[in-house]
Amino acid sequence: MYNHGFRSVYKLNAHIVLVVKYRRKGINVEILNRLKEIITAPLKKWDCELLEFNGEPDRVHILIDYKPDKPLSTLIENIKVCTDDRDRNRLSARINEAISAEESLPGKLIRVIRLSR
Template sequence: MSPRWEPNPDIRRGRTVVYNLHAHLVFVTKYRRGAMDDEMLTRCEEIMRKVCEDFSATLTEFNGEADHVHLLVHYPPKIALSVLVNSLKGVSARRLRTEFTARVNQAAMHGHFWSPSYFAGSVGGPPLQVVKEYIEQQKRPD
């Protein structure tokens, strides 16, 4: 006998929480310098995947171009997204600068690999308007 519903693999459970949190992150290289090639992007993905694992998060998707990267991260609610981002950027910058010293022009980037800013957007689930309408339709007790 098959179950009435199929469990959603994106919905995770903790001891006191059920969650499905995804963030789309974009990191840009300092001064948008075209610092990365395919080999560096591949290594960057490996580094960021390991950092996510250390935070009990999952790097669901990764890609980029010479001057920026896109990440889709599935993360637990106990992790502040800003802390995860700081670790992703810090660890990857340090390792990429060390491993690809000849390709990363330190002087042109003033010792930094990533721009200090980043984009973070929440993704997944129903559209905002649907959630608003659902909440509005809740029946208050008299």
């Protein structure tokens, strides 16, 4: 399905991969559901549609449909800030528990490693 603008027809999809620092396996179902809630808020704000969301123990895959008047780099930056700032302490504690008791993740938990259009 294509989107229609004034004198244009477009379909812009972006595949974003968010990765736990050092690719440690720390994402479980509870964390994945919370990340989905966190990520959908800026997408609604930016008038984008979440097409697909799934994850593995060390990464999260997001497929979004966005409009050409929205800069993709700014949208990704906004998603990164939201995943880093919101519930940082609670999410980092859960991820650390999922990894192991003796290891901890310093600094930012999630970073973007690949983007394909």
